[in-house]
Amino acid sequence: MFPQYNIQCVAILDNVDSGTQNGTGDFIAPIKNIFNEMYVSDVSRKLRTSQKIKSGQGYPIGKPPYGYMRDPENLKCWVIDEEVAETVQRIFQMRLDGIGSQKR
Numbered sequence: 001m002f003p004q005y006n007i008q009c010v011a012i013l014d015n016v017d018s019g020t021q022n023g024t025g026d027f028i029a030p031i032k033n034i035f036n037e038m039y040v041s042d043v044s045r046k047l048r049t050s051q052k053i054k055s056g057q058g059y060p061i062g063k064p065p066y067g068y069m070r071d072p073e074n075l076k077c078w079v080i081d082e083e084v085a086e087t088v089q090r091i092f093q094m095r096l097d098g099i100g101s102q103k104r
């Protein structure tokens with residue numbers, strides 16, 4: 001597609017230059033793309049496995065929801081955020097009183 005629009009692609013670390021006529025970039029680039037896709041897939045699988053193990057051990061995964069914050073002394077735990085606790089309690093009480101997101 002690059003030659004159609006007269007665009008030259010240079011990847012210094014991969015030693016690829018679409019503007020040269022030697023053809024090495026055309027041969028090596030698809031092979032590198034296959035290995036790069038395999039690497040990304042492998043890292044993604046390992047990350048999902050790691051998160052599944054951590055959540056199975058009881059560690060919270062991701063950003064704490066509204067009303068919680070990370071414990072400053074133990075970053076692997078969440079604690080109640082006292083600054084917004086009153087707001088969260090009010091939201092729950094309103095829901096118990098029958099006031100939903102559509103009714104005000």
